[in-house]
Amino acid sequence: MAEVTGIKEIIKPENLAYKRTRIMTDNVLSYCPGCGHGTTHRILAEVIDEEGLQSEAIGVSPVGCSVLLYHYIDIDWQEAAHGRAPAVATGIKRLLPDKFVFTYQGDGDLAAIGTAETIHTCNRGENILIIFINNGIYGMTGGQMAPTTLPGMRSSTSPYGRDVKVMGNPLKITDIIATLPGTYYVTRQSVHTPANVRKTKKAMLKAARYQKLNKGTCFIEIVSNCPSGWKMTPVQSNKWMEENMLKYYPLGDLKVPPEETVQNANNPEKK
Amino acid sequence: MTEEIIIAGFGGQGVLSMGKIMAYSGVMQDMEVSWMPSYGPEMRGGTANVIVIISSERISSPIIRNFDTAIILNQQSLDKFEGSVKSGGILIYDGNGITRHPERKDITIYRVDAAEEAGRMSSPKTFNMIVLGGFLKIKPIIKMENVIKGLKKSLPERYHNLIPVNEKALERGMEIIRKV
Amino acid sequence: MEKELRLMKGNEAIAEAAIRAGADGYFGYPITPQSEILEYLMEANPSRTTGMVVLQAESEIAAINMVYGGAACGKKVMTSSSSPGISLKQEGITYIAGAELPCLIVNVVRGGPGLGTIQPAQSDYFQATKGGGHGDYHLIVLAPASVQEMADFVDLSFELAFKYRNPVMILSDGAIGQMMEKVWLAPQKERSKTYPEWATTGKPPERERNIITSLDLDPYAQEQFNKKLVAKYNEIREKEVRYEEFQCDDAEYLFVAYGTSARVCQKSVQLARAQGIKAGLLRPITLFPYPSVRIGSLAEKVRIILSVEMSAGQMVEDVMLSVNGKVPVFHFGRMGGIVTTPDEVVDYLKSKIIGG
Numbered sequence: 001m002a003e004v005t006g007i008k009e010i011i012k013p014e015n016l017a018y019k020r021t022r023i024m025t026d027n028v029l030s031y032c033p034g035c036g037h038g039t040t041h042r043i044l045a046e047v048i049d050e051e052g053l054q055s056e057a058i059g060v061s062p063v064g065c066s067v068l069l070y071h072y073i074d075i076d077w078q079e080a081a082h083g084r085a086p087a088v089a090t091g092i093k094r095l096l097p098d099k100f101v102f103t104y105q106g107d108g109d110l111a112a113i114g115t116a117e118t119i120h121t122c123n124r125g126e127n128i129l130i131i132f133i134n135n136g137i138y139g140m141t142g143g144q145m146a147p148t149t150l151p152g153m154r155s156s157t158s159p160y161g162r163d164v165k166v167m168g169n170p171l172k173i174t175d176i177i178a179t180l181p182g183t184y185y186v187t188r189q190s191v192h193t194p195a196n197v198r199k200t201k202k203a204m205l206k207a208a209r210y211q212k213l214n215k216g217t218c219f220i221e222i223v224s225n226c227p228s229g230w231k232m233t234p235v236q237s238n239k240w241m242e243e244n245m246l247k248y249y250p251l252g253d254l255k256v257p258p259e260e261t262v263q264n265a266n267n268p269e270k271k
Numbered sequence: 272m273t274e275e276i277i278i279a280g281f282g283g284q285g286v287l288s289m290g291k292i293m294a295y296s297g298v299m300q301d302m303e304v305s306w307m308p309s310y311g312p313e314m315r316g317g318t319a320n321v322i323v324i325i326s327s328e329r330i331s332s333p334i335i336r337n338f339d340t341a342i343i344l345n346q347q348s349l350d351k352f353e354g355s356v357k358s359g360g361i362l363i364y365d366g367n368g369i370t371r372h373p374e375r376k377d378i379t380i381y382r383v384d385a386a387e388e389a390g391r392m393s394s395p396k397t398f399n400m401i402v403l404g405g406f407l408k409i410k411p412i413i414k415m416e417n418v419i420k421g422l423k424k425s426l427p428e429r430y431h432n433l434i435p436v437n438e439k440a441l442e443r444g445m446e447i448i449r450k451v
Numbered sequence: 452m453e454k455e456l457r458l459m460k461g462n463e464a465i466a467e468a469a470i471r472a473g474a475d476g477y478f479g480y481p482i483t484p485q486s487e488i489l490e491y492l493m494e495a496n497p498s499r500t501t502g503m504v505v506l507q508a509e510s511e512i513a514a515i516n517m518v519y520g521g522a523a524c525g526k527k528v529m530t531s532s533s534s535p536g537i538s539l540k541q542e543g544i545t546y547i548a549g550a551e552l553p554c555l556i557v558n559v560v561r562g563g564p565g566l567g568t569i570q571p572a573q574s575d576y577f578q579a580t581k582g583g584g585h586g587d588y589h590l591i592v593l594a595p596a597s598v599q600e601m602a603d604f605v606d607l608s609f610e611l612a613f614k615y616r617n618p619v620m621i622l623s624d625g626a627i628g629q630m631m632e633k634v635w636l637a638p639q640k641e642r643s644k645t646y647p648e649w650a651t652t653g654k655p656p657e658r659e660r661n662i663i664t665s666l667d668l669d670p671y672a673q674e675q676f677n678k679k680l681v682a683k684y685n686e687i688r689e690k691e692v693r694y695e696e697f698q699c700d701d702a703e704y705l706f707v708a709y710g711t712s713a714r715v716c717q718k719s720v721q722l723a724r725a726q727g728i729k730a731g732l733l734r735p736i737t738l739f740p741y742p743s744v745r746i747g748s749l750a751e752k753v754r755i756i757l758s759v760e761m762s763a764g765q766m767v768e769d770v771m772l773s774v775n776g777k778v779p780v781f782h783f784g785r786m787g788g789i790v791t792t793p794d795e796v797v798d799y800l801k802s803k804i805i806g807g
Binding site for chain 2: 456458483484569625626629630631632633711714715717718721790792793794
């Protein structure tokens with residue numbers, strides 16, 4: 001047998017294909033295997049680090065699975081009450097307008113209990129970034145129906161499937177947000193393939209830069225999975241997401257900044 | 272010295288602003304004052320009233336039910352507050368639109384037909400100043416110079432050109448008030 | 452700089468005092484009888500002078516959460532509302548207490564329950580002094596009895612809030628909010644340029660990240676935190692009790708009343724004494740912490756204590772706890788937005804003296 005290579009041998013800089021994001025902490029993530037939160041946290045941390053925003057960033061974490069987000073990224077954090085993150089972020093940004101302020105919220109937080117705060121914060125055009133994780137379910141409390149749960153989709157509070165006549169329709173809140181004059185950049189992305197991860201990261205980078213330029217609210221929906229809540233394996237859940245969630249919530253930009261539209265019009269190939 | 276006054280009438284008659292000018296005038300004379308209005312929807316088109324207390328001492332309760340002086344500008348207010356004048360106190364009212372006149376015998380009743388007079392002076396907005404003039408004639412608790420100062424304080428600067436008209440209205444009120 | 456004399460409504464005095472106290476931000480939502488606070492601030496437009504932020508939120512809930520965000524940045528921030536709006540803010544208030552954030556909340560109380568009336572009441576005493584939202588916590592509660600105190604307590608509230616990292620409530624009512632009196636306004640203070648070390652202002656490389664949260668999933672750690680809060684409240688009880696006495700030295704009959712009712716009772720003392728009844732008044736200025744010790748010692752020398760408040764009898768429970776059975780304690784007060792009159796109080800006292 002060949003000699004076992006020492007661990008120090010392996011992590012020589014020239015052998016590094018991938019490394020831990022610098023500003024991610026050593027705390028173990030509390031997420032289930034296959035969940036999209038971990039990936040999203042990583043690219044968010046990468047964007048903050050790469051844009052040199054660590055000392056300027058103030059994040060607002062939600063109530064939901066990512067309630068402990070403040071344990072994972074090494075920046076200043078505030079934990080908001082359920083649904084209130086956009087109001088909290090408004091308070092922060094109004095008083096510290098030079099800081100990079102963002103919220104990170106799930107569908108129940110953003111599109112059910114916090115709908116008023118979400119709409120009005122975007123309508124005022126608060127110069128913040130809202131990251132909206134849409135997995136169509138309440139993960140933390142154990143798989144209850146969310147405002148974004150698909151028609152017919154089972155959850156612990158729609159055990160026979162979501163009957164839209166009784167329980168209402170899934171709320172496409174991002175589409176509403178895109179109609180508000182206060183928003184500058186509204187997009188729907190996902191993190192279930194490497195290509196999608198790269199696109200989402202690019203969207204976050206843009207949003208960070210727009211915030212520096214005081215452009216208004218940037219809103220990134222990330223359609224994600226919930227293997228535990230959906231009662232699937234990670235692979236099954238990604239497939240189900242592609243086949244069902246993305247049909248209802250198609251990926252792509254819902255609102256593109258005016259100058260970018262102009263640019264794209266001038267350079268059709270770039271599109 | 273403590274003078275406890277209620278001014279009551281329709282919303283829009285200048286009830287609250289008359290009280291405000293009184294209170295400001297009291298401040299100018301280095302007195303303690305309080306101005307406690309009725310507030311809320313009842314003021315919009317309904318009745319409005321304000322309790323003004325002017326005192327040489329620290330004012331205790333700003334809300335009271337019995338008054339040294341009641342200044343009454345419509346029938347509803349007369350019906351409501353005639354009984355609230357302290358025995359030996361005074362009631363001043365404008366006879367315009369009054370069908371049931373005050374009847375109490377244990378108080379002194381004065382009439383100042385300010386609405387009519389304001390019409391004659393063709394400056395209907397000085398109505399409340401005519402009433403105030405009448406009051407000051409009967410109860411000269413504040414010097415005229417301090418009333419003018421109070422007027423200046425309570426009026427926005429863009430209306431300061433109206434101060435002479437108001438001064439005239441105050442004087443007119445002093446002339447026309449009469450004991451019933 | 453000299454103090455400035457003005458004739459103002461209580462609500463306006465709070466707004467002007469906030470600007471002068473160097474407040475960094477106000478977030479509010481209109482509700483009678485306190486809308487003048489937001490209106491005054493919007494008209495004064497302090498963003499041009501001191502840089503103070505004034506924002507009309509979409510709801511009371513949003514407003515208190517904006518306060519949370521601003522307070523967690525170490526800024527002097529405040530909100531105001533009236534009873535139904537304060538009920539809506541309770542969620543935010545308990546989070547603020549749980550995250551130990553300093554801020555000022557003004558409640559210009561109106562009659563309840565529910566939509567109630569827009570007229571003055573003191574029926575939010577329990578809510579203000581016993582917590583209000585969920586969980587074990589207290590606000591520091593100041594009860595102004597004049598327009599002057601409406602102004603003075605703004606600066607005092609910020610001082611106490613930052614000293615103890617605790618939300619402070621000014622518990623006023625529609626009468627004091629709406630009435631005008633003389634007020635001496637303090638000179639303009641500069642807004643603070645420094646931040647407390649716990650504030651989230653963006654993490655510089657040399658310090659650990661700051662996290663503002665009220666969450667601890669470990670019950671043992673949460674219990675330790677609860678104990679820390681209890682110790683803080685006990686320190687506040689020890690050091691921050693404030694009250695005022697009127698003619699208590701020889702009093703045989705003691706009124707206990709705060710805010711508008713205290714003004715009423717001041718007159719009742721005069722009326723009673725004119726009739727040969729030796730009455731006195733103790734006016735709690737802080738409702739939490741409550742002047743229990745002083746009331747307890749006055750109970751040694753008076754015959755009857757009458758708690759007067761515009762409620763069904765809330766503060767009277769604290770009076771009873773302070774008195775601990777030493778003398779009979781009664782409650783008297785009007786409700787529904789009706790302000791008790793001085794002679795009603797005297798009549799009630801006489802009925803108790805004669806009856807007793």
